[in-house]
Amino acid sequence: MEKEKKVLFTETVLRDAHQSLMATRMSTDDMLPIVEKMDEAGYYALECWGGATYDAAIRFLHEDPWERLRQIRKRAPHAKLQMLLRGQNLIGYRHYADDIVDRFVGKAVENGIDIFRIFDALNDTRNLKASLEAVKKYGAHAQLTICYTISDVHTIPFYTDLAKELTEMGADSICIKDMAGILTPKVAKELIPAIKAVIDVPLNIHTHATSGVSQMTYMAAIEAGADIIDCAISPFAEGTSQPPTESMALVLEELGYSTGLNIAKLEEIADYFKPIRDKYIASGVLDPKMLSVDPKALIYQVPGGMLSNLNSQLKQAKASDKYEAVLREVPRVRADLGFPPLVTPMSQMVGTQAVFNVLTGERYKMVPNEVKDYLHGKYGKPPVPVNDNFRRSIIGNDAVITDRPADHLEPEFARLKAELGDLARTDEDVLTYALFPQVGKAYLQEVYYPTIPEEQAEIKAPSQGETAESVIRIQARYRS
Amino acid sequence: MEKEKKVLFTETVLRDAHQSLMATRMSTDDMLPIVEKMDEAGYYALECWGGATYDAAIRFLHEDPWERLRQIRKRAPHAKLQMLLRGQNLIGYRHYADDIVDRFVGKAVENGIDIFRIFDALNDTRNLKASLEAVKKYGAHAQLTICYTISDVHTIPFYTDLAKELTEMGADSICIKDMAGILTPKVAKELIPAIKAVIDVPLNIHTHATSGVSQMTYMAAIEAGADIIDCAISPFAEGTSQPPTESMALVLEELGYSTGLNIAKLEEIADYFKPIRDKYIASGVLDPKMLSVDPKALIYQVPGGMLSNLNSQLKQAKASDKYEAVLREVPRVRADLGFPPLVTPMSQMVGTQAVFNVLTGERYKMVPNEVKDYLHGKYGKPPVPVNDNFRRSIIGNDAVITDRPADHLEPEFARLKAELGDLARTDEDVLTYALFPQVGKAYLQEVYYPTIPEEQAEIKAPSQGETAESVIRIQARYRS
Numbered sequence: 001m002e003k004e005k006k007v008l009f010t011e012t013v014l015r016d017a018h019q020s021l022m023a024t025r026m027s028t029d030d031m032l033p034i035v036e037k038m039d040e041a042g043y044y045a046l047e048c049w050g051g052a053t054y055d056a057a058i059r060f061l062h063e064d065p066w067e068r069l070r071q072i073r074k075r076a077p078h079a080k081l082q083m084l085l086r087g088q089n090l091i092g093y094r095h096y097a098d099d100i101v102d103r104f105v106g107k108a109v110e111n112g113i114d115i116f117r118i119f120d121a122l123n124d125t126r127n128l129k130a131s132l133e134a135v136k137k138y139g140a141h142a143q144l145t146i147c148y149t150i151s152d153v154h155t156i157p158f159y160t161d162l163a164k165e166l167t168e169m170g171a172d173s174i175c176i177k178d179m180a181g182i183l184t185p186k187v188a189k190e191l192i193p194a195i196k197a198v199i200d201v202p203l204n205i206h207t208h209a210t211s212g213v214s215q216m217t218y219m220a221a222i223e224a225g226a227d228i229i230d231c232a233i234s235p236f237a238e239g240t241s242q243p244p245t246e247s248m249a250l251v252l253e254e255l256g257y258s259t260g261l262n263i264a265k266l267e268e269i270a271d272y273f274k275p276i277r278d279k280y281i282a283s284g285v286l287d288p289k290m291l292s293v294d295p296k297a298l299i300y301q302v303p304g305g306m307l308s309n310l311n312s313q314l315k316q317a318k319a320s321d322k323y324e325a326v327l328r329e330v331p332r333v334r335a336d337l338g339f340p341p342l343v344t345p346m347s348q349m350v351g352t353q354a355v356f357n358v359l360t361g362e363r364y365k366m367v368p369n370e371v372k373d374y375l376h377g378k379y380g381k382p383p384v385p386v387n388d389n390f391r392r393s394i395i396g397n398d399a400v401i402t403d404r405p406a407d408h409l410e411p412e413f414a415r416l417k418a419e420l421g422d423l424a425r426t427d428e429d430v431l432t433y434a435l436f437p438q439v440g441k442a443y444l445q446e447v448y449y450p451t452i453p454e455e456q457a458e459i460k461a462p463s464q465g466e467t468a469e470s471v472i473r474i475q476a477r478y479r480s
Numbered sequence: 481m482e483k484e485k486k487v488l489f490t491e492t493v494l495r496d497a498h499q500s501l502m503a504t505r506m507s508t509d510d511m512l513p514i515v516e517k518m519d520e521a522g523y524y525a526l527e528c529w530g531g532a533t534y535d536a537a538i539r540f541l542h543e544d545p546w547e548r549l550r551q552i553r554k555r556a557p558h559a560k561l562q563m564l565l566r567g568q569n570l571i572g573y574r575h576y577a578d579d580i581v582d583r584f585v586g587k588a589v590e591n592g593i594d595i596f597r598i599f600d601a602l603n604d605t606r607n608l609k610a611s612l613e614a615v616k617k618y619g620a621h622a623q624l625t626i627c628y629t630i631s632d633v634h635t636i637p638f639y640t641d642l643a644k645e646l647t648e649m650g651a652d653s654i655c656i657k658d659m660a661g662i663l664t665p666k667v668a669k670e671l672i673p674a675i676k677a678v679i680d681v682p683l684n685i686h687t688h689a690t691s692g693v694s695q696m697t698y699m700a701a702i703e704a705g706a707d708i709i710d711c712a713i714s715p716f717a718e719g720t721s722q723p724p725t726e727s728m729a730l731v732l733e734e735l736g737y738s739t740g741l742n743i744a745k746l747e748e749i750a751d752y753f754k755p756i757r758d759k760y761i762a763s764g765v766l767d768p769k770m771l772s773v774d775p776k777a778l779i780y781q782v783p784g785g786m787l788s789n790l791n792s793q794l795k796q797a798k799a800s801d802k803y804e805a806v807l808r809e810v811p812r813v814r815a816d817l818g819f820p821p822l823v824t825p826m827s828q829m830v831g832t833q834a835v836f837n838v839l840t841g842e843r844y845k846m847v848p849n850e851v852k853d854y855l856h857g858k859y860g861k862p863p864v865p866v867n868d869n870f871r872r873s874i875i876g877n878d879a880v881i882t883d884r885p886a887d888h889l890e891p892e893f894a895r896l897k898a899e900l901g902d903l904a905r906t907d908e909d910v911l912t913y914a915l916f917p918q919v920g921k922a923y924l925q926e927v928y929y930p931t932i933p934e935e936q937a938e939i940k941a942p943s944q945g946e947t948a949e950s951v952i953r954i955q956a957r958y959r960s
């Protein structure tokens with residue numbers, strides 16, 4: 001009877017696993033030799049693009065992200081290729097105009113993407129609209145995403161309402177994205193049946209192993225009706241990455257679930273990636289601390305990455321003794337800002353504001369520009385409205401955007417193409433420039449004028465995950 | 481209602497966690513400053529002695545294991561201190577006479593041990609008898625152990641019969657010891673209620689996170705009625721160690737279980753051990769590979785440590801291409817030998833015999849002396865009797881011990897004390913010499929005659945876990 005129950009697996013080793021463990025530094029050369037095997041292993045999907053992969057490819061690896069995608073597609077004719085898209089932010093760090101969104105999605109489909117996992121940091125569904133429309137227009141699969149967070153307002157009814165809205169918008173599947181690894185078995189047991197009851201499309205659960213509960217959370221989620229889980233092949237599993245593909249598959253098969261996975265092929269894939277993992281450990285790219293467990297995220301209900309950012313900001317300010325005070329300030333700032341999920345860019349804004357509030361000794365004496373933009377409505381709608389008096393105390397009587405933020409953006413593709421001049425040889429080039437004006441332009445110059453001296457390329461220090469650029473911006477402003 | 485359900489935690493960071501992750505190399509100095517905090521955290525027990533700790537202390541750390549125990553006891557007046565005892569092997573590598581067993585247990589109680597987890601590699605209960613009697617005599621808690629393994633004969637009824645026998649012998653609690661990390665949720669769901677039904681003492685589950693299923697196995701075990709689980713504080717958790725204490729406690733408390741643990745204190749303990757873990761990683765003592773997942777044990781139903789031993793034996797013999805052939809030979813050898821559990825020393829015997837059988841091209845052309853001793857009955861009774869013809873083909877018509885092997889051993893304490901001469905200043909010294917004749921004597925010479933040149937101390941290369949001495953012996957014999 002139970003044998004009829006299916007669980008599908010999305011493999012993250014080509015995207016989230018190395019993004020989470022080693023700041024997205026896996027090279028295309030390390031991926032391609034095994035892609036054919038991955039194509040045959042029985043996965044539901046291979047997550048292989050989006051998130052920070054594009055940024056890391058042009059910024060650190062000096063690789064063409066589009067060429068990586070085409071090469072993967074060529075070797076995986078059967079598997080569904082999946083990418084992570086930050087809604088109106090695409091894979092960059094600001095809201096882009098709708099024409100850029102349309103072009104980007106079109107090109108991603110053309111180069112090989114089948115499934116788009118689309119999320120907005122505020123769960124503001126208006127920020128998903130343009131990418132959803134584009135995905136539909138180009139005939140791909142739109143997986144709309146619930147960013148999971150914990151707060152007074154993020155209740156089961158809040159999430160079921162959101163899930164219902166995403167289905168009504170036309171989601172082909174729904175993802176619960178637990179970017180911080182704080183979804184627990186208890187909550188999964190309650191949340192998943194509630195969501196399944198209001199949707200008629202597959203439900204995908206995404207978590208991270210960081211806090212040492214993810215295997216249990218997946219098991220509870222599956223028992224509660226989840227259809228798809230995200231796992232990483234064992235050499236790149238656990239720690240800040242996902243639970244191991246083979247282990248989850250073996251356990252579930254033994255319990256009578258059908259996964260469609262071929263264990264022998266998974267083992268070959270693991271054997272392939274093991275020396276690659278060891279190579280990145282030996283070269284220092286993969287810090288072994290990333291492989292270990294840190295339950296602090298679970299204790300403070302704050303993502304682990306945010307905790308370590310706060311810690312290092314306070315160290316830089318020689319105020320490490322204020323750590324507990326800042327941790328107590330975080331939920332207060334979050335409440336003031338309408339309980340945003342603690343994901344990029346909100347985790348940086350909330351964290352930096354909490355640090356400011358504690359270090360200056362006066363709440364909101366100093367406010368980063370990003371927080372002001374947020375209060376102007378430029379990022380979208382907070383989960384609950386911000387108190388009017390609070391807002392006025394920060395941005396006075398400035399006008400506030402209450403409709404879709406991107407409605408205020410003029411088309412920009414043609415302008416950017418013109419700006420880029422003879423570096424704009426393909427639409428992909430223009431997108432690279434649109435998404436990463438400085439780094440993208442430097443990259444294109446490297447490609448088309450390889451003799452140009454190195455120092456023109458803007459090289460930045462490695463930093464963790466998707467948060468790179470915005471953390472740097474906020475910290476730069478703090479120092480200035 | 482569920483709130484009444486209790487789960488108790490045994491903390492392994494002072495014994496199994498560092499034994500599994502870094503070959504038992506944690507120094508007493510790294511333990512003592514946090515023991516008072518551990519005493520207050522609400523653990524059921526602190527596993528802190530036995531296993532390979534004694535050997536590693538005198539062999540590699542040049543530390544007095546008894547002094548470590550006394551110092552821990554002094555700082556933990558409330559907590560129960562637990563040790564791992566290999567039945568008639570105590571913490572050494574052969575069967576010792578009953579008088580040694582009695583003295584050792586007596587001294588362990590005197591120096592601070594409350595709970596003895598006693599196991600025999602063959603699950604031959606006669607090998608537990610002398611230590612059980614001694615533990616009772618000195619008024620401590622005897623936790624008798626089922627070594628969990630997978631084979632045709634290790635069925636649920638096999639284990640329930642064993643559990644019943646252990647209870648009848650007088651076990652104060654029972655442990656299911658899954659040394660290889662191959663106990664799955666499915667089996668836990670069946671095995672644990674079956675065992676609980678025939679015992680009236682608490683049931684403790686011990687597993688390792690190696691194959692990436694342990695969180696799920698613990699959860700299934702607890703739902704099925706397990707009373708105590710073994711966990712490691714997060715910096716020394718996962719990988720080849722146990723699941724993280726804080727994570728399991730948080731998840732279980734949220735599900736309505738009462739753990740008795742103080743999360744704030746656990747966090748302080750984790751904060752203490754994090755830089756210690758990082759120090760051992762930086763110095764190379766903790767190989768980061770030990771922190772990662774390897775589901776191969778689950779696939780081959782063979783402990784991970786045995787797989788890597790086989791791999792390195794074959795590499796040394798320049799026969800890496802025979803790996804698959806050896807893996808196929810392992811279950812055949814195991815069947816020939818009556819399906820022994822694959823734990824020290826049986827895992828080494830079975831593995832080496834399988835290598836011999838494949839490399840010589842003729843099964844049992846070459847047989848290690850340990851296997852011959854085993855067939856003579858010197859290790860005890862196999863789970864099922866060895867075929868007579870098979871035995872005769874190896875050891876001819878030699879007499880076979882069928883009663884308790886230790887009944888054939890003369891008392892040895894007095895003799896060894898005399899042998900040791902003026903190095904025998906305490907009973908503990910005699911035990912050190914009894915357990916580790918060469919290394920122990922060298923250690924005592926260092927202690928009492930510190931001017932004696934270094935080269936008299938027998939220094940061996942680090943090797944993994946409990947298996948150190950016997951693997952080296954078997955490999956040495958193979959080479960000679």
Ligand SMILES: [Co+2]
Pocket residue numbers: 016178179206207208
């Ligand atoms: Co993720």
Ligand SMILES: [Co+2]
Pocket residue numbers: 496658659686687688
């Ligand atoms: Co163990």
